[in-house]
Amino acid sequence: MTIAETYARFAAREVRGVSPTYERLALAVAGDHELLALLGTLPPAKRQPNLLFGVVRLLGGPVEDPAAFHDFAVANWPAIEAEMRVRATQTNEAGRCAVLLPVLAALPQPLALLEVGASAGLCLYPDRYAYRYGDHRVGAGQPVLDCALTGTAPPTRLPEVVWRAGLDLNPLDVTDSADVAWLDALIWPEHEHRRARLREAAAVAAADPPLLVRGDLVDDLPALAAQAPSAATLVVFHTSVLYQVPAPGRDAFADVVRGRPGHWIANEAPDVLTYEALPTPPSDAHYNVLALDGTPLAWTRGHGQAITWFG
Known part of the structure; x- marks a missing residue:
């Protein structure tokens, strides 16, 4: 192209x-x-x-x-x-937690979250935010994440997270004004609601900073995953990250993550990871594929604003 x-x-x-x-x-x-x-x-x-x-x-x-x-x-x-x-695009959209929540809430609790391509780690707090799926609300925190959900019932509980860590080639710090300025610059011009969401999510992360490690998603994932508490379900996840990784690196990452205990949640464009069959997406707009352990479950919009379940 x-x-x-x-x-x-x-x-x-x-x-x-x-x-x-x-x-x-x-x-x-x-x-x-x-x-x-x-x-x-x-x-x-x-x-x-x-x-x-x-x-x-x-x-x-x-x-x-x-x-x-x-x-x-x-x-x-x-x-x-x-x-x-x-620089790299490090959009840290907390709204993406709304499309992850149906999967996270259904896994054996408590959870140990490890995000690959974590940026500033704002998606590591799905248990701290509140969610609105139409008229159905879950949680009482801030920000409130709105998501149009079709094809399945909305989740009824928040996950229990006992450990959270992120891996990134260039981790960002929400207490650093220069890093926050870059996160703000990546938000599209009209999206004032996302700027407000960034400020609210950044306050959550600043109050209880996650473990963010500078490293490669293949070489450094096993050592970080080994730090997760054994009594929790390890969940390695990523969203709109692997398109920045050359195809051989994606394959190597998939091999590494499949070798870990626990679960793997991917939320990537349909041409980034290989699936045997996918249904027709809801429209010509850009969608990601939400998958659990290699099985595709839903189409999702890039900022977490909609999820169409087919799994």
């Missing part, structure tokens, strides 16, 4: 109807030969829309007007390129 096709696909499948600003901007970049040439100087993994747009926002650039974005990006390309080369 060419860079232009990547941006056009992002506009059509990921942000259409969700972020008009980014839809307009992605379509403009897809037809902007000067910006496409600049993006072509970056490694393939560093050309993605979310990374470019997040870096421009971090540097104070405009994203509402494509012409102003073009001028800013061209004039400031050395600074933008430098940031894109060293």
Whole structure:
């Protein structure tokens, strides 16, 4: 897929109807030969829309007007390129806990959670947040995570979490203003509800910091998993992470995680992990596949706003 096709696909499948600003901007970049040439100087993994747009926002650039974005990006390309080369998309959307909860609540309790690609670890607190599935509410904490659930009954309890840890190549710290600024820059422009959610979830993590380890998802997973209490059910999970890992690394990770005791929850795009058969997704929008121990269970939206159960 060419860079232009990547941006056009992002506009059509990921942000259409969700972020008009980014839809307009992605379509403009897809037809902007000067910006496409600049993006072509970056490694393939560093050309993605979310990374470019997040870096421009971090540097104070405009994203509402494509012409102003073009001028800013061209004039400031050395600074933008430098940031894109060293950063990765580390969107830490606590809302994704809403699509994980039906699986987490059904596992043998208590749980020891180990998130791969944890960023700042905000998805390690599914027991501390509250959830609203239509008229059904679970939990009493903050933030309250709204999720449209179809195909199964909503969960009736929160999980009991006795240990939580995260593994990331570059863990972020919610008490570091620079790290929080990057997390904020990755939130799409119109999504003020997600900015409020970030602040509330960050307060939860800051009050009881998780164990975050800098490391590789293949080489360093076994040692971290070994620290989990043996009396708890170990759950290794990840969401919208493995697309950043080359295919051989994904296969190696799957082999490692299958060799662990406990359970494995994956929430990734359908072309990231291999499943024998998947039903037709609910629409042409971008969906992840929620799977438990290699068995697909549901289609989920990227920020946890909807789950369509088929398992």
